[in-house]
Amino acid sequence: MKRLYRNAQIASEDEPSLRRADVLVEADRILGVESQIGAVDEAEVIDCEGRILLPALFDLHVHAREPGQEHKENIASCAAAAIRGGFTGFLMMPDTRPAIDNGGVVQTVLESARSTAIGRGIYTSGAITKGRRGEELAGIAGMKKAGAVLLTDEDAPVANPQVLRRAMEYARDFAMPVASHGEVPELSARGSMHEGSVSYALGLQGMPALSEEIGIARDIRIAEFTGVHLHLHHVSTARGMQTIQRAKERGIHVTCEVTPHHLMFHHEHVGDFDTSFKTQPPLRTPEDNERLLEGLINGTFEALVTDHSPHTEFEKNQDFATAPFGITGLETALCSLYDRLIHPGRLGWHHLVRCLSASPRRLLGLPAVPIQRGGIADFVVFHPEASTRFDAATMRSKAINTPFLDQTLRGAVERVIHHGVELISA
């Protein structure tokens, strides 16, 4: 069975402009990408006039909540949300209950992932320390053997530099990147938003940018000392990003990621204690938005990540300080990036393909999935003229804690093709 995607606009990380082409798919492979493919026997023809074909997306930062917090999300609902958003793969964070801190839990979550439609695309990270408590090293060798691809304590950064040093020294020999959420816990203690004019006005304990700036600087220095590949989670401050740029210039093996919400939103969006803007690290300032977007365009950031963090409506409908951190992102990422940044001409499709598809896969040692002859058929059909409304009735995630709830954004994911199979069809 063949499928011919006619008259499509192909996006790639290599060229800023879209390329008009027909794409022929058979089984899990792309047989041809030509400006015009003639009639093909027994092929289903799909007219993609006005549609954009993107290499399928990959999210390097997802909280799937399984095991332990399945009331918020589980791997199956998370995978469904991912597909809806155009992702055919993601990396799970280890902050589950219990934490993913030994080979057994890694095996369990990967087994659960295998039963979803994108089973082969779901990967997991493992904790650096047992229970992410920052004290004893987690079972790193066992996790590696079971399939973990990255080590992180995520939002509980290893506070003790000696523990982090030992962990990095140990992890280096297992060829796994160590990821860190740059933060000095004592400086951010009890905070619930960026420390600044809005936290002052709302009377909320702030989390100063200083905390992330110092955290990033410290972790880079320890990574340089130990020679490990350090990956920095969801950078939110311009100065934190500049520290990473300087480290890269010095040849230190460091990579980093940024979320769509840190490009689009800032602390003033918290407005009247709106908990759908409560996230960790917090939304900073308009100036940070600008600098981080520059960093995305100039290649400082390898990855755009959603930091998909589902919570129940009940949990989010508490006072701002008590409500949990986090917003969901898998379903809204592509449309929101298109609506807010690509459509207004502030970001190119090639940047998006690089940071939301190719480069995050490469960071984990996986092949990218460009739309080219002989490649794996792993792509998204996106309709820029259509629109998508995000509401509780239609979203696939169990959670609806997104700033885009009940909003309509430009663009729609019409089809998602994974290993040649159409997971979503128009």
Next chain:
Amino acid sequence: MTPRKDLLDIASLSDEEITFILDNAVPFKDLFRRSVKKVPTLKGRTMLTLFYEPSTRTRSSFEVAASRLSADVTHFDVEASSIVKGESVIDTIDTLEAMRIDYVVVRHKQSGIPNLIARNTRTSVINAGDGWHAHPTQALLDAFTLRERWPDLAGRRILIVGDIQHSRVARSTSHICRRLGMQVAYLAPGSLMPRETPPEIKIFGNWSDAWDWTPDVVYLLRVQSERLTEPFFPSAAEYHRHYGLTDDRLRILDQRALPLMHPGPVNRGVEITDAGMNYSRSLINDQVENGIAVRMSVLYSLRPEPL
């Protein structure tokens, strides 16, 4: 003026609303001199005080205000009831909703709780102090007290002294003062001064600079040293010496004939010397009396959503 549903902070009030509330408080205060200190305005309505943080003064001020408007007053004893059972604020609100309360007066140690409640009920919500966020009725009574002294506040200078970082009074009172055209300055130890305050507010780190600014009124904040979890200053005695209203500073206040304000209750020997309590130009007792009139005026200007 169109009645509003809630009073959560000063920022959400229009200039017209601020003036309306302050102007109407004048006839309410006149009421206190009559033999019958009561009007039938809120007859048949019920006001409930929901205090998650104890405050006898503010609570009784609201209760007197409501009863002078002929409202029925009831108190939800939070400590003794639900909070210990782990009931969430939202659950409590469902209970209140079922009781058909018209006005609920909320105090809570977390910023934003009154906003949360207001979003989830038809009841009119009055913020009686939430965390470090806002204390709008205190701000209104402060403004009323200042207006009694100077009918036109434009250009007058108020110096607010103390724990600015953790003070909802500083936030709300400075806000209303600026809306009424006053100039505002903060005086605090650097560790109790927020990093980002509105740019129009002057910042001082010592009394000498603050005196040079020639304030028209000095407003002392309560220093809640017992609540501070981090070492913001070495000791209460050192705070008093460097930032408190000492006997020497009280003399300057007296020489310049400046009025003194404080939201109460006062920490003697910390933010203010004992002698300061008998200062002839103190407006502290006026603030208490005006609090009732202003809260009556606030209740008059609010209206719950219909059932």
Next chain:
Amino acid sequence: MPAARSLLFSPEALDAAIEDLAARMLARPPRCGGEAHALVGIHRRGVPLARRIATAMERLSGNPVPVGTLDITQHRDDLGTLEHLPPLLGSEIPFDIDGACVTLCDEVIFTGRSIRAALTELLDFGRPSQVRLAVLVDREGREFPVQPDFSAHRIEISPHQRVSVHFTETDGEDAVYVDTPPPAAP
């Protein structure tokens, strides 16, 4: 379409009516004896009316007549449903009301509800020994058992019509009109 308007009192007629009210009130001294007249105007147009009657009485009798004001907003039975909250003007009674004889002044009496509210408000200040009522226009249509002791004009008009009393102090001119709104569209 503007309402049809007919003149009830010209400025001169209004002056004469007030003069006449003052004379009649002086002719019926209060029960508590002496010359102890005191007037209380009901906000808003009862207040200029009371002041003018007091001025006339002072001229005619040579004795001072104190004037107080009453704000009956808080006694209104429709307060909870008004779309716009009226500003509070406050009541001011600058004389000792206990044992006093007080004449309430209002521009029009119609249903009697305002006077009922005014009595409640007045009694919050103390216990007068007698309360009388003076109005400019006594309009047929009482819903409460309240009658004026003095009135300058009695009128019976249909329910949709309106008596509009204007004073220079509040409205920029002296006049009393009867307004008839345009007929409702068919």
